[in-house]
Amino acid sequence: MSGDYARQIFLKTFGREPAAPRVLKPALPPIADDDDGPDHTDVPDGETQQAATAPAPASGPAKSADRIIYHVMLRKNDGRWSVLKQGRAKPNRVLETQAEAIEFAMTLARSEGEAWVITHTEDGAIAEEIHVRPPAAPDEATT
Secondary structure, three states: OOOOHHHHHHHHOOOOOOOOOOOOOOOOOOOOOOOOOOOOOOOOOOOOOOOOOOOOOOOOOOHHOOOEEEEEEEEOOOOOEEEEEEOOOOOOEOOOOHHHHHHHHHHHHHOOOEEEEEEEEEOEEEEEEHHHEEOOOOOOHHH
């Protein structure tokens, strides 16, 4: 397959030119394991080991694999809006307007209990991230 043909297929599929290729840095050489000092797993007696990285913040849908995320995005081939649950290959539904697609995604997210709805602009950039939570239980002390 020639490069021009691949570019034409990309342009037809995504409605834009492909990005310039990235230049990758060479891999770092492996670190030699020598026993002349403590490594990152050695912890002095009586101390607890702290995590090497900070825990992920509670906000933001892409921080954890167990979060349910619905994407609302424009289909370039027909101009309709699709609702796609993250991890699925096919959209949950394709609708005529972005407003209809957002409403449908919100309905799906509410049925999950807690989920995220991410709306995308026509060029694919993230426009808004909506955190959908279950409704708060009424306070029994006020009844």
